[in-house]
Amino acid sequence: MRNDWATFGADLHLELRGPRLRAGLMDALREAVRGGRLAPGSRLPSSRQLAADLGVARNTVADAYAELVAEGWLTARQGSGTRVARRAEPRPAAEPAPERPPAGLSPGNTPIGIPAVRAARRRAPVPAYDLRTGSPDLASFPRTAWLRAYRRALTAAPNEAFGYGDPRGRTELRTALAEYLARARGVHARPERIVICAGFAHGLMLLGQVLRARGARAVAVESYGLGLYAGLLRKAGLATPALPFDERGARVEELTRTAPDAVLLTAAHQFPLGGALPPDRRAAAVDWARATGGLVLEDDYDGEFRYDRQPVGALQGLDPERVVYIGTASKSLAPGLRLAWMVLPEGLMDEVAAEKGAVVDWMCGTPDQLAFAEFLASGAYDRHVRAMRLRYRRRRDELVTALAARAPGIHVGGIAAGLHAVLSLSPGTEQAALRSAAWHGLAVQGLDQFRHPEAPRSQEGLVVGYGTPPDSAWQGALGALCRVLEGVGEAEAEEPRSKGIDRGSTA
């Protein structure tokens, strides 16, 4: 054992020169597990011992171990030390089923009809404050930095960049993303495994069509999530059973029972409930995929924004051949750019590229792709994400502080991360809170609108997109929210009385 570690330590030592000791150590450990040098179940040296071997502070090693436990690479148990997590052996994926015409585009299925648009046209009066989720603070779009990147990119672009492009997206962007995703999100990414798409929904639609063509029947989704996404999968001809959940998040162990072909997970920050999938369930999801040939579709919509600690690495790092990673610029930069990306297992790459290429038009404009590549490569993206992380973190802190003062009964759920939080409400009060919000000129969403139709209505709450308003409107929006919740608290306090009266009067 000691000898192994000497070797490993020596390898590692090269990596550990530089300012980011912990990150380097984590990378080296992940690599050793992935490459098989550290077998599942094997015990790691104590943090004290490894720190001495490597000549680094013990805390550096202890922190790295803790994060890798959180990511599902390692396990730590009282009395048994830190070990490499056991998981099912990867096995060769089943042969892809013969290609069938994708079923996704049959309009007869579920035409989203005229009423939706008509309703949108009969616009409700514009609310004074908007705390709906789904959008970053649009006022903070870094126009100057983006313009600089765009100018540089357009000036340097080869002529062919203005033509019809590779359906996978521009090489420049895929190369810049591979570097960024490996560094910032622990994604195993190579440019040739990346497909640029026009948003998360676009990527999911392509995946749905490819899976359906392979003969897949069902993609499990979380009990709470965006119905739009489940709808896209159903449009592709797939069933979307709900994965049950409990207080720790999606009950991944149910996958072996429901036996879907794939599962869609927001592992880093459940949308909308806000939890992080615990390490054992992260590992279990990958184990299930390995054991059954299933796929995990990882929706990493806001993975850049974690406020209490370093972001947990992407699930995809655990097994790049069984996890599809999907990220987007819609939360970190702006939805208006229509830029997202998938990192695909090797076995899916050709089929997804072919499906995307079948409709040549569906790609982002190449100038914006090149601008984003330049934005990433120049470090402007990192700077922007850091600035936004501070801004959103401050808002979340202010939300927690204000609620503690003005509506102390309201619990702020989930981890300190992302652009939204769920405020838990007592049973039977969500609808009243939404009506009160509308009355106060506040646009906000109830938890129930994100519930899978099959899932039990087990909790109520408001989903508050604190990232949405511009800075100038944030304090006003927060004030309006507090007034709503003060009122709900009062109504709750009154409810028993009023119910009593009601009962009395109808009896």
Next chain:
Amino acid sequence: MRNDWATFGADLHLELRGPRLRAGLMDALREAVRGGRLAPGSRLPSSRQLAADLGVARNTVADAYAELVAEGWLTARQGSGTRVARRAEPRPAAEPAPERPPAGLSPGNTPIGIPAVRAARRRAPVPAYDLRTGSPDLASFPRTAWLRAYRRALTAAPNEAFGYGDPRGRTELRTALAEYLARARGVHARPERIVICAGFAHGLMLLGQVLRARGARAVAVESYGLGLYAGLLRKAGLATPALPFDERGARVEELTRTAPDAVLLTAAHQFPLGGALPPDRRAAAVDWARATGGLVLEDDYDGEFRYDRQPVGALQGLDPERVVYIGTASKSLAPGLRLAWMVLPEGLMDEVAAEKGAVVDWMCGTPDQLAFAEFLASGAYDRHVRAMRLRYRRRRDELVTALAARAPGIHVGGIAAGLHAVLSLSPGTEQAALRSAAWHGLAVQGLDQFRHPEAPRSQEGLVVGYGTPPDSAWQGALGALCRVLEGVGEAEAEEPRSKGIDRGSTA
């Protein structure tokens, strides 16, 4: 010389065993030329001599020579015998040929499967010259003017422009387009009737889905066109019967007999044949639509480019409630922008917007939409189109002049318009011309690849995208094209003789 031939003959002898002597001989000769064993300009042995060397009938050799002349591998001149053709040296293209999806691939019909993508990765040698259709001269993209428009647009944009947008597209762009289309193309356009899409194919796909959802069964298409488009309609569940054609264009009067729900027409400049639909047939198409409740889908892909006169106004002007107008920036500006637009009858507007909105992701990035609005409103688009009109017109004139001098038998079809022309070929020579073009390092398409499978193979020709190459490559491309067509002319001139021999030998 004799010695060379002894070696060559020996090599060849192995290949020539078997039933298909002539084919085997042709393969061996092509291989010898390709591999450099037979240098350009070198003289081949007489057919009598080679026949004796190989122990085959003289006619076999004479026929093989004649076919290779037709293909452009060899030349045959009175008094100078048969020689290996001198060809343009394949030079490293200044511009890598833009990667384009092969025109005519219909995803519904033959889903672009994995093999297509794999094949694309195993890149064929880049041709020296590209005269395929579908792309404007990418080197002429007005980078400076576009950047100016982009900067102005991004600076002036309201914050909400960076969010999820109206599925119909940005108001600024729809307003600028309505003004431009009315002025330049005679389109009856109001901003609220316009939907921005990511290209013509995107618009057609939306229309196909909406029509299918309404119960439509068939959309008639022209006998010659892009199979990709018919394929998209079939993917939406629609039949795509071919509209017969004659020397005046699509036989619109057949619509009353075939009774489709809609018809897709390139009325201003038939693609690829190049004619303009005559006035009586334009009127007949609209009359049919009015009488039956049918729809005309007008593909105005290059309506800005007419050289002999003012462009004929769009068909849509005749009846905006029965014609859907679809235009694109892919020919006038650059395909890489992914910008196109539909002008819809009132009765379709809600359904198309709903279908588009159902997949929120599928829109162009808003910065590019705003930049294009500014580009239009500032007059930069008009200036660019005027400059390109002069450039393409000059190229077309040079094409006509060069062919008149060097291949006088070749007719340039269609009106003086657009970015491409059809060069008519004698029956039975299209394939040989394509092989010859490949040999000369020239990428060009045959008419047959645009033919509807149900339509008779009534004409042959090359479809020449003279708009495609950059100015620096245009003269070289034209020269290569002339060499190809000279060879085809020669082969034709010799054909009767070789055929006579054939007939003699089989009689």
